[in-house]
Amino acid sequence: METCMHLFKDCSLARALWFSNPFSFKVEEFPGIDLMSFLENLIGSLPVKLKIQTLISAACIFSKIWYARNQLRVVGKMVSLQCLLMRIQKMLQEQLSWQDTGSNQRDTNVGNGVPVGSLELPGDTLFLTDASWENNIAGLAVVFVDRGRETWEVRLSKKEAYSAMEAETQAIFNALIWAKEIGLDNVTILSDAQVVVNAFNTLM
Numbered sequence: 001m002e003t004c005m006h007l008f009k010d011c012s013l014a015r016a017l018w019f020s021n022p023f024s025f026k027v028e029e030f031p032g033i034d035l036m037s038f039l040e041n042l043i044g045s046l047p048v049k050l051k052i053q054t055l056i057s058a059a060c061i062f063s064k065i066w067y068a069r070n071q072l073r074v075v076g077k078m079v080s081l082q083c084l085l086m087r088i089q090k091m092l093q094e095q096l097s098w099q100d101t102g103s104n105q106r107d108t109n110v111g112n113g114v115p116v117g118s119l120e121l122p123g124d125t126l127f128l129t130d131a132s133w134e135n136n137i138a139g140l141a142v143v144f145v146d147r148g149r150e151t152w153e154v155r156l157s158k159k160e161a162y163s164a165m166e167a168e169t170q171a172i173f174n175a176l177i178w179a180k181e182i183g184l185d186n187v188t189i190l191s192d193a194q195v196v197v198n199a200f201n202t203l204m
Contacts, residue, residue, distance in 0.1 A: 004035050007069060008062055013081065017061050020085055022092065023054060039152065048147060055152065056190070059128050059143050060091040066156070067132040070139055094192050124148030126188040127175035131167035136160055138167030142175045168193035172200070 008014055009027050018025045025042065032038025039058060043051040064087050068079040128143040138161035145152045155178065161167040172191055179187040191197055 005032070005038070008035060008065055009038055013068065013084075014061075014065055016081055017065065017084060017088065021057055021061060021088060023057055035154075036152075051150070052145070052147070055143070055145060056128065057092065059130065059141070060088045062154075063091070063130045063132065063141060064088050066139055066141065070132060070134065074137070075134060091192050094194070125184060126190060127179065129168070129171040129175050129189060129191045131161075131164070131171040131193075133161055133164040133167040136162055138170060140167065140171045140174055142171060142178060144175075144178060165193070165196055168196045172196065 009018070009032075015027055018027045027038075027042075030038055030041045032041055039055070042058070043054050046054060064084045067087070068084055071077045071079050124147045126145050126147070128145065130141045132139040138159050140157045140159060142155045143152060144154070155174065157174065159167075159170055161170060168191060172189055172193075175189050176187070
């Protein structure tokens with residue numbers, strides 16, 4: 001029986017991805033009865049900024065594990081470990097590209113490839129969004145992080161979408177809906193979808 005702990009932490013693919021990421025985690029050394037307690041143990045002793053960077057790394061790993069799972073279960077295609085590592089590395093590099101190119105920070109609450117640890121983000125709450133897309137089906141992920149309480153939550157969903165851009169937009173829209181549900185008027189949303197983020201920046 002597939003469980004979240006097995007899929008995202010304990011299976012051989014997950015362990016390999018966790019160990020191969022820049023933080024080189026040996027996840028078997030971090031106990032937990034569920035993903036929440038596992039991540040709490042993973043980041044428990046870290047400084048606040050490093051906690052956020054670690055959670056972003058975890059979000060990248062979760063996203064690509066979910067992508068690989070859907071490719072196998074829905075499409076019948078197995079994604080290689082090397083391919084997943086490259087995808088994760090690309091996502092993390094996009095987070096660093098802002099600093100590397102010396103770009104000016106935008107006056108917006110929608111992240112655009114910004115390394116979170118280098119930003120003074122407004123408020124204690126933020127949302128991380130990501131999406132996978134295949135055969136007009138989008139897998140949507142939203143992670144809500146409350147830095148003040150040092151807690152986080154995740155919501156996963158599946159919807160129809162006719163492009164990868166639409167899928168990423170739906171993920172951001174889900175974050176906005178979640179923010180409204182819990183009464184947040186001013187939110188920070190981080191996304192790796194540069195085209196979608198640029199569109200939001202233009203509207204703002």
